[in-house]
Structure formats: C-alpha cells, structure tokens
Amino acid sequence: MKLKEAHNEFIGAWGSLGSSWGVNRTMAQIHALLLVSIEPLSAEDIMEKLNISRGNVNMNVRTLIDWGLADKRFVTGERKEFFVAGKDxxxxxxxxxxxxxxxxxxxxxxxxxxxxxxxxxxxxxxxxxxxxxxxxxxxxxxxxxxxxxxxxxxxxxxxxxxxx
Amino acid sequence: MKLKEAHNEFIGAWGSLGSSWGVNRTMAQIHALLLVSIEPLSAEDIMEKLNISRGNVNMNVRTLIDWGLADKRFVTGERKEFFVAGKDxxxxxxxxxxxxxxxxxxxxxxxxxxxxxxxxxxxxxxxxxxxxxxxxxxxxxxxxxxxxxxxxxxxxxxxxxxxx
DNA sequence: TTATAGTTTCAGTAATTATTGAAACTAAAA
DNA sequence: TTTTAGTTTCAATAATTACTGAAACTATAA
Structure with a gap:
C-alpha cells in the first residue's frame, strides 16, 4: 500500500470510527489528518484536503484543542495559524x-x-x-x-x- | 422523593445518558422502565408509559434482547409477550x-x-x-x-x- | 376454515445533528 | 486612519438518525 492511499484509508476509518466513539466524523477526520501530517497544517490546508468549509474546520479544530488532542502552532514568517496533533x-x-x-x-x-x-x-x-x-x-x-x-x-x- | 417521581427521573436520566453511551434514547428509556418494574411489561404497557408507538417499542425491545439486556417472558394465562430486564x-x-x-x-x-x-x-x-x-x-x-x-x-x- | 389477538416490517415523516457560506469581527501593516 | 489577511460566529440548509402508523404477517381459538 502506498503512503497516500494508507493516509486516506486511515483518515476515512478514523472518521467513521469517530461516530461510534462519540466524536463527529469531521472532527475525527481532521484529527487523523493532523496525526499523519509531519508538517503543521493551516485551516486552508485542512479545508482543501478534506473538502470542508472554513466554519466547519474552525469549529472542529477548536473542539480538538479543547479536548487536548491538537495545538495551535505559529510558524515563523507566517501570519496564519497552523495546527498539529499530539503524536503520543x-x-x-x-x-x-x-x-x-x-x-x-x-x-x-x-x-x-x-x-x-x-x-x-x-x-x-x-x-x-x-x-x-x-x-x-x-x-x-x-x-x-x-x-x-x-x-x-x-x-x-x-x-x-x-x-x- | 416519591417512588413514582424517582422512577420518572431515573427513566429520563437513563434516556438522556443513553445517547452519550451510544444507545438511542428510546431504547435506554425502555430499559430503564423495565429495570424499575417488578412486574414484566407488555408492549402495550411500554407504549402507554413512554408514549411511543408500537413499532418503536418492538424495534427497541428487540435490540435490548439482542444486547442481552432484556428477555421475553410468557405469563401464564396471557397470550401476549411480556418483557423483563436483567436486574443484575x-x-x-x-x-x-x-x-x-x-x-x-x-x-x-x-x-x-x-x-x-x-x-x-x-x-x-x-x-x-x-x-x-x-x-x-x-x-x-x-x-x-x-x-x-x-x-x-x-x-x-x-x-x-x-x-x- | 375463518375470526381474532398479537407481532413485525417498512415507507414516509419528524426530530436531531452537522455543515455551509457569508457577514461580523480582530489584528497587523501600509 | 484605511487596507488587508485572517478568524469566528451563526442563521439557513443538508444529512443523518429515529419514530410513527398502517399494512402484512403469524399463531391460536372458535
């Protein structure tokens, strides 16, 4: 299995598992995406890769941060916010x-x-x-x-x- | 607190808790109702007490039985089915x-x-x-x-x- | 058999929950 | 200041999930 393919599988699976774990699908997918990304991602990156709206990204990223599953990260030279998931x-x-x-x-x-x-x-x-x-x-x-x-x-x- | 009142509280609470436990509200309420009833209840009893339709009772009772949380019980002299919840x-x-x-x-x-x-x-x-x-x-x-x-x-x- | 009592299924509908998209907001830079 | 880049909120809408009610079915009794 290629990495991209495995990533997609993983994101999809994490998303559909999310629902039975009491987490909504998008939140779980964003989490999965952050987990497999080495680089921090911006709201735009997430919007693109998962095909979801800005508002949706914003709300679910905030919830991930509340749950302690993701963090904001400021990248030097960039004005926008980036996000990472704890890999532990x-x-x-x-x-x-x-x-x-x-x-x-x-x-x-x-x-x-x-x-x-x-x-x-x-x-x-x-x-x-x-x-x-x-x-x-x-x-x-x-x-x-x-x-x-x-x-x-x-x-x-x-x-x-x-x-x- | 009076018994009736406590029963209702319990049924309501069990129902709303159900959702966060991954069980739908009606199923959880039926379960709670059976738990607090000493006597086995018929589909009709359940319909009345919870104000829900026959179909809904039937489906959710079946799921409770599948999950091993309730059992059918035949009462002598009665033709219809009665249900009880395991109290353990x-x-x-x-x-x-x-x-x-x-x-x-x-x-x-x-x-x-x-x-x-x-x-x-x-x-x-x-x-x-x-x-x-x-x-x-x-x-x-x-x-x-x-x-x-x-x-x-x-x-x-x-x-x-x-x-x- | 036919009537009667009871159970199950399921298409349609209602209720709930998630998502969008645009407007309001905030803050840095020109 | 005003402009620009970015974030947040939220009413409207879409998607999902649960519920109803009536029809089909099953089993017992007359």
Missing part, C-alpha cells in the same frame, strides 16, 4: 478517557446521587433503592479505575493487562 | 462492554491491520508506520483488558480498583 498515542487515549469520563460517567453519578426516596417500605421501593445503590457502586468503581488510568504513566495499561 | 448491574455492564468492544474496538483493530505500507523509507513513512503500530498495540491491550472484564466474575472490578 498514550496521551491521546488519556485525553479521550478524560472527556468520556466527564461526559458519560459523571452525569450518571450526579443523577444517581439525587435519587433518594423519602421512605423505603414496599418491595418496589426496596428494589429501586438497591438498583440505584448498585449502579452507584459500579459507577464509582469505574470512575476510580478511569481516574487511575488518566493519571497513570505510559505503559500502565500494558502492565495491567499482563498482570491479569 | 454487573451482568448489564458486561453486556454493554461486550457490545462496545464489538462496535468500537474491533473495527479499529481490523482497519489498522490492513494499513501495511509497501516500503518504509522516508521519514513520513516511518512516522506513519510507527503511529499505526502504536495504535495497534494500544487497541490490543484495551481489547485484552475488556475481554478479561467481560469474562470476569462479579466484583472483579472492585478488586481491581482496590488493587491499584
């Missing part, structure tokens, strides 16, 4: 985990927290209470585990995987 | 993990597998190759870890979380 897969995975923890796990925990019944007498009330409690315990463990992951050093996951 | 949070989490592994991780692994370059000479080619390799290693570890989780016994996650 480990750091990338941690950033994604951090975002998902925030968007998926934490709202669940907050909601469960609120669901306290006035009284717990009937079997239905008891069952509900224990459901909420179990879900809460589970969410807390998952949260703790993700937290460890996010603050871990490189290779943690490898070590962990081999330890089990 | 642990089993539920494993099912969700299994689905997400299938939908999110495995396609990534398959794609990365294909991205082999003919030759690796230029710095760009080298960088691309190492990116793909790193992603692959990472995906494999994550896959392994999830696999362990899916086949694990209850409390594995608690033990794991406390071990770290």
């Amino acid at each position: 897969v480990w750091g990338m995975a941690k950033q994604v985990a951090r975002e998902r923890k925030k968007r998926e796990l934490e709202p669940l925990q907050r909601t469960l927290e609120k669901l306290k019944l006035d009284k717990v007498n009937t079997p239905e009330e008891k069952e509900f209470q224990s459901l909420v409690k179990e879900l809460g315990q589970f969410a807390d463990s998952a949260d703790g585990l993700l937290g460890k992951f996010i603050n871990s050093k490189k290779n943690w996951i490898f070590k962990l995987a081999s330890k089990l | 949070v642990w089993g539920m989490a494993k099912q969700v993990a299994r689905e997400r592994k299938k939908r999110e991780l495995e396609p990534l692994q398959r794609t990365l597998e294909k991205l082999k370059l003919d030759k690796v000479n230029t710095p760009e080619e080298k960088e691309f190759q190492s990116l793909v390799k790193e992603l692959g290693q990472f995906a494999d570890s994550a896959d392994g870890l999830l696999g362990k989780f899916i086949n694990s016994k209850k409390n594995w996650i608690f033990k794991l979380a406390s071990k770290l």
Whole structure:
C-alpha cells in the first residue's frame, strides 16, 4: 500500500470510527489528518484536503484543542495559524478517557446521587433503592479505575493487562 | 422523593445518558422502565408509559434482547409477550462492554491491520508506520483488558480498583 | 376454515445533528 | 486612519438518525 492511499484509508476509518466513539466524523477526520501530517497544517490546508468549509474546520479544530488532542502552532514568517496533533498515542487515549469520563460517567453519578426516596417500605421501593445503590457502586468503581488510568504513566495499561 | 417521581427521573436520566453511551434514547428509556418494574411489561404497557408507538417499542425491545439486556417472558394465562430486564448491574455492564468492544474496538483493530505500507523509507513513512503500530498495540491491550472484564466474575472490578 | 389477538416490517415523516457560506469581527501593516 | 489577511460566529440548509402508523404477517381459538 502506498503512503497516500494508507493516509486516506486511515483518515476515512478514523472518521467513521469517530461516530461510534462519540466524536463527529469531521472532527475525527481532521484529527487523523493532523496525526499523519509531519508538517503543521493551516485551516486552508485542512479545508482543501478534506473538502470542508472554513466554519466547519474552525469549529472542529477548536473542539480538538479543547479536548487536548491538537495545538495551535505559529510558524515563523507566517501570519496564519497552523495546527498539529499530539503524536503520543498514550496521551491521546488519556485525553479521550478524560472527556468520556466527564461526559458519560459523571452525569450518571450526579443523577444517581439525587435519587433518594423519602421512605423505603414496599418491595418496589426496596428494589429501586438497591438498583440505584448498585449502579452507584459500579459507577464509582469505574470512575476510580478511569481516574487511575488518566493519571497513570505510559505503559500502565500494558502492565495491567499482563498482570491479569 | 416519591417512588413514582424517582422512577420518572431515573427513566429520563437513563434516556438522556443513553445517547452519550451510544444507545438511542428510546431504547435506554425502555430499559430503564423495565429495570424499575417488578412486574414484566407488555408492549402495550411500554407504549402507554413512554408514549411511543408500537413499532418503536418492538424495534427497541428487540435490540435490548439482542444486547442481552432484556428477555421475553410468557405469563401464564396471557397470550401476549411480556418483557423483563436483567436486574443484575454487573451482568448489564458486561453486556454493554461486550457490545462496545464489538462496535468500537474491533473495527479499529481490523482497519489498522490492513494499513501495511509497501516500503518504509522516508521519514513520513516511518512516522506513519510507527503511529499505526502504536495504535495497534494500544487497541490490543484495551481489547485484552475488556475481554478479561467481560469474562470476569462479579466484583472483579472492585478488586481491581482496590488493587491499584 | 375463518375470526381474532398479537407481532413485525417498512415507507414516509419528524426530530436531531452537522455543515455551509457569508457577514461580523480582530489584528497587523501600509 | 484605511487596507488587508485572517478568524469566528451563526442563521439557513443538508444529512443523518429515529419514530410513527398502517399494512402484512403469524399463531391460536372458535
């Protein structure tokens, strides 16, 4: 496979995977494009290569920056902004985990927290209470585990995987 | 908080959380409704309580069954089908993990597998190759870890979380 | 058989989410 | 200042995804 071809495959795949990972297609494609580019790219470069509008590039690049997956880069002698993606897969995975923890796990925990019944007498009330409690315990463990992951050093996951 | 109120909160929350968990809102709401019901519910019960159409109930209940999150239940003396959700949070989490592994991780692994370059000479080619390799290693570890989780016994996650 | 109760499918429609493109904005340089 | 290069925002529109409702189907009972 030629490099160009592989790049395109990769960008396409990353884009369509993005949707199942909770990231929109364009954002994922821009990320992929930045990942495979050695040189920083300008908004225009991205517009051209992916055939998308300036507004779209702007919004999604901003989100990538918010997620910590890309950075602005000023190139000497150039007035416009350029962008690069962090090439460190480990750091990338941690950033994604951090975002998902925030968007998926934490709202669940907050909601469960609120669901306290006035009284717990009937079997239905008891069952509900224990459901909420179990879900809460589970969410807390998952949260703790993700937290460890996010603050871990490189290779943690490898070590962990081999330890089990 | 009254039981009814708590039920509604829970159903609403589970539904809106569903979307960020990659499950559509109705499917998540049906799941929540079944979770809080002691009695098995018929398609009609679900239609009424959630104000949705028969077709919608049917499709989403089927998906819940496919995911292993709900089961058909025949009630003696009744001709129609009733549905229940597994109340075991642990089993539920494993099912969700299994689905997400299938939908999110495995396609990534398959794609990365294909991205082999003919030759690796230029710095760009080298960088691309190492990116793909790193992603692959990472995906494999994550896959392994999830696999362990899916086949694990209850409390594995608690033990794991406390071990770290 | 035919009637009846219940389930499934799917074309059309509605709701949601992503994208465009042009106008408003900001800042550097002439 | 004014001009020019570049960035950001957002209303309008397109694309995607979910839902409805009615018709087709299946199975039991009269």
